Amino acid sequence: MRLVTTASVEAGSVLAKAIYNEKGQILLNVGMVLKEGIIQRLQDLGISYVYIKDSQTEDIICEGTLSxxxxxxxxxxxxxxxxxxxxxxxxxxxxxxxxxxxxxxxxxxxxxxxxxxxxxxxxxxxxxxxxxxxxxxxxxxxxxxxxxxxxxxxxxxxxxxxxxxxxxxxxxxxxxxxxxxxxxxxxxxxxxxxxxxxxxxxxxxxxxxxxxxxxxxxxxxxxxxxxxxxxxxxxxxxxxxxxxxxxxxxxxxxxxxxxxxxxxxxxxxxxxxxxxxxxxxxxxxxxxxxxxxxxxVAIYPVGITVELNDGRKGIVSGQNTGYGDRPIIRILEQNEERVAPYEVDLKKELNLMILSCDTAF
Missing domain, CATH: 1.10.3210.10 (Hypothetical protein af1432)
Structure with missing residues (x-):
């Protein structure tokens, strides 16, 4: 799954995590196809970010803190x-x-x-x-x-x-x-x-x-x-x-x-x-x-797109307990070209840092 803003999500994207109202009731469930009207409604309701399904990150799962x-x-x-x-x-x-x-x-x-x-x-x-x-x-x-x-x-x-x-x-x-x-x-x-x-x-x-x-x-x-x-x-x-x-x-x-x-x-x-x-x-x-x-606290949420200080880009795929700002990254782009996905662990690769995040799709 990938984290994107409701302002940039494309119509036809498929929801990867449910959306709730403040009483904990499900408004939109996993698998819902996001049409233009639904996207606009989400923005009107104050939902800034959603998780959507993505072929390159389909095995990345972000569990909620609470049941x-x-x-x-x-x-x-x-x-x-x-x-x-x-x-x-x-x-x-x-x-x-x-x-x-x-x-x-x-x-x-x-x-x-x-x-x-x-x-x-x-x-x-x-x-x-x-x-x-x-x-x-x-x-x-x-x-x-x-x-x-x-x-x-x-x-x-x-x-x-x-x-x-x-x-x-x-x-x-x-x-x-x-x-x-x-x-x-x-x-x-x-x-x-x-x-x-x-x-x-x-x-x-x-x-x-x-x-x-x-x-x-x-x-x-x-x-x-x-x-x-x-x-x-x-x-x-x-x-x-x-x-x-x-x-x-x-x-x-x-x-x-x-x-x-x-x-x-x-x-x-x-x-x-x-x-x-x-x-x-x-x-x-x-x-x-x-x-x-x-x-x-997880400073870089699972599913968010990040750019490293060496120019590589990828998706946060996992967290390191006790190192909220040093997650695991699945690299998808190197030298501005798509590459076969592989992971780097910022807890171990201390020379690498996250320069920026992107939530556009």
Whole structure:
């Protein structure tokens, strides 16, 4: 299979991985022939990338990070609880979380078990989802990235569970922001931006009243927009004033935000998102956490076309655990000519680097 943008996919291409809505229900299944109308509909729904079948890469399979059943359970749990919170006031919102906290704790444990059992790099680009309500899928993605970072940093099981809860609830305050502001396709006014910034405090106020979860979970919501040089919000705290979990969720939050399709901009590819993190490493983000993220997450997804520093081009065909930016490449072109496919392992060929990625067909 090959990863291509919906903007460049050709009519008649055959879908190699299913596309889901945010509730985990299949919209388009494997084997669907993509006609012009379907391609346009995918773009309208906010799907930036799809996997298509390709004769040269038909044996390359990209497995999702989560099983379909667990992803559906996770999204449904988040959807039901967050939907109820959107209808309530602060005190009632805390009660909604209180009622479902055990279910969320079990969900975090299930996510941890699944990530550990696969023992491979996290690759969320392998699953295509629509984004009718960005908060739901974003909360799940940030949780998965945060847990992957935490595991790389050797956090204890109890710490991972608290971190996972902090991540899954980190944006709960946004449920109190009007949707027309959250989904505004053009530049926000100063007042609208200030309204969105209040979500960190709103989330803290909701979560701190919940007796069945640690207070640290509330502080994760409070601190995930703080930055180590003091330029974040809502309090402008810096360095060691920010809890380590807040720093982890900050990295996960930014990466998922820039690599997800939004109404006001296209999604970046993972390596572009990593460049954003590297650009802020040591000033905005904790350097050790950014490095742990690089090791735990697939920076170059299976199926993406890449060009190496020696001019060869190919498709990412596999990953090396613990080396998120050093995948295995199936070479298809050399000296600007097609060649019989063969593979090179960037973990072993240290003189080779990926110069660029291409998602055009």
């Amino acid at each position: 379909d059943s667990l992803r559906r359970e996770a999204i449904q749990t988040i959807f039901t609880t967050f939907h109820d919170i959107q209808k309530e006031k602060k005190l009632s919102s805390s009660f909604v979380v209180e009622k479902t906290s055990k279910r969320f704790s079990q969900l975090v444990r299930s996510l941890l078990e699944e990530i550990k059992s696969k023992n491979e790099l996290l690759n969320l680009l392998s699953d295509a989802f629509t984004y009718d309500n960005y908060i739901f899928t974003h909360s799940l993605n940030v949780t998965l990235y945060s847990l992957a970072i935490g595991m790389e940093l050797k956090l204890s099981p109890k710490e991972l569970e608290i971190l996972g809860l902090g991540a899954i609830f980190h944006d709960i305050g946004k449920l109190k922001v009007p949707l027309d502001v959250l989904l505004k396709p053009n530049q926000l006014t100063k007042d609208e931006y200030e309204s969105i910034k209040k979500h960190a405090e709103e989330g803290f106020e909701i979560l701190r009243k919940v007796q069945t979860i640690p207070l640290l979970v509330a502080h994760c919501a409070y601190q995930h927009h703080e930055r180590i040089n003091g330029t974040g919000y809502p309090r402008g705290i810096m360095g060691t004033e920010i809890h380590y979990f807040g720093k982890i969720i900050a990295v996960a939050d930014v990466f998922d935000a820039v690599t997800s399709n939004r109404v006001y901009r296209r999604a970046m590819l993972p390596h572009e998102g990593l460049e954003i993190l590297y650009g802020g490493s040591g000033t905005l983000f904790d350097q050790k956490i950014v490095e742990a993220f690089r090791l735990a």
